[in-house]
Amino acid sequence: MLKKIRLLIIASILGLLALSLIQGYLINNTYKQKKDVFISETRKAISRLDDFSPSLDKMNDVWQDHFLNIIADYYVKKISKSTVLEKLNSITDSINDTYIKNYNKELLNKNIGYNLKFQKQVKTIILLDSIRNDTIFNSKLKSSFRLLGEEFSIKEGHKVSNSLWMTDHNFQRLVNGKEKSITFNLQFETEDRMNIEGWEKIVLRKMTSLLILSVFIFLLVFGLLYYSIKNLITQKKIADIKTDFVNNITHELKTPLATLTLATKMLKTKEIISKQGIFENTVNTIERQNIRLQKLIDQVLNNSLGYQEIQLQKELVNSKKYLNLIVADFQLSLDSKSIKFHKSININQEIFIDKFYFTTALLNILENAVKYGKEHLEINIFSKTDENFIILISDNGIGIPKKEQPFLFDKFYRVGNKEVHNVKGLGLGLYYTNQIIKAHNGIISVESEVGKGTSFTIEIPLN
Structure with a gap:
């Protein structure tokens, strides 16, 4: 029986572990799904926010106009590629604080409900030519840099969308002392990224009811299992104690009962009845064994009392x-x-x-x-x-x-x-x-x- 109980306990523990692993796997999957939905909803809410905001759109026009003139200078070889990027950074840095303030105002109007940072990163800048394209910047060759918005690392953020600005531009420039009209095609690719402060806690809050229910079910199963095993062990212990008690009381009663049986048989014989001394001894034996039996019964009855039932005379x-x-x-x-x-x-x-x-x-x-x-x-x-x-x-x-x-x-x-x-x-x-x-x-x-x-x-x- 003890071996079976041990096997039951081992099987129960293994079953509980399996249930925990399955539940953990399901919770983890739910967490990933909730996270993807949350990120997707946020992405949708702020997607192309700067394109539909007059103030932000106007600021984009400012740096884009300046940048086209910088590219024109580069095209006629007045400046280098590195200077192009430096000048672009200089322009966007000058308007970035205002850009962030206006962007945050637009976020308030959207009523997002949590803190969010936004940035626009440059991915590629390419001058397109029918003979050979001129790559001024490519994030695959060199890490992307922040164009506008707040500072945070790529690992801390999530992608919102990609934007591709394609334009052909005519400009007038002095080349070898002569003013010429020149045309170029520009490809400017950016990536919008967002950083949601404490997004893990927000996702977990959305899962609160599921987590509470999962913990409750786990504790309920564990409690029922513990209660069942404890009851089984208690029942076995009670059964063992009862068996032990029956064996002990049987052993204790067997000797006086055997003596009483023998003495009673002796009283039925004529030899014992005719001899007064032996007869009296036999009767005394019966009386002693009777008293012994009575004491055994009293011991069981009296010693079984609980402390509430004991009447003290202090x-x-x-x-x-x-x-x-x-x-x-x-x-x-x-x-x-x-x-x-x-x-x-x-x-x-x-x-x-x-x-x-x-x-x-x-x-x-x-x-x-x-x-x-x-x-x-x-x-x-x-x-x-x-x-x-x-x-x-x-x-x-x-x-x-x-x-x-x-x-x-x-x-x-x-x-x-x-x-x-x-x-x-x-x-x-x-x-x-x-x-x-x-x-x-x-x-x-x-x-x-x-x-x-x-x-x-x-x-x-x-x-």
């Missing part, structure tokens, strides 16, 4: 006298003389307890120390006062495994090793002890190490 008791008396009486009840007791009970503290129930709790711990002890057993009893009254009972017995300690005070629970199960018991003693301490508004805890012993600490309020 009284003030001197802790030193009370504890010393309990230890002394317990020592007298032991058959073995090899068990050593070390006491440190010197505090005359008045404690408010029910003597009958509290004594039962302490005796249960002491009896367990003897039951699960070993040769040369030593038991230490120590008391002190702090904020509470504290009793410490420790031994050098066989100890309790760490994994068993959290269940030590559960009803019917017995430590699952062969050495401990050689000792008779119903698994109710420590449960009952815990309930008694709880009824006194106290707590009991255990520390133990296999082969080194066990220590129980009881704390109860001083008032």
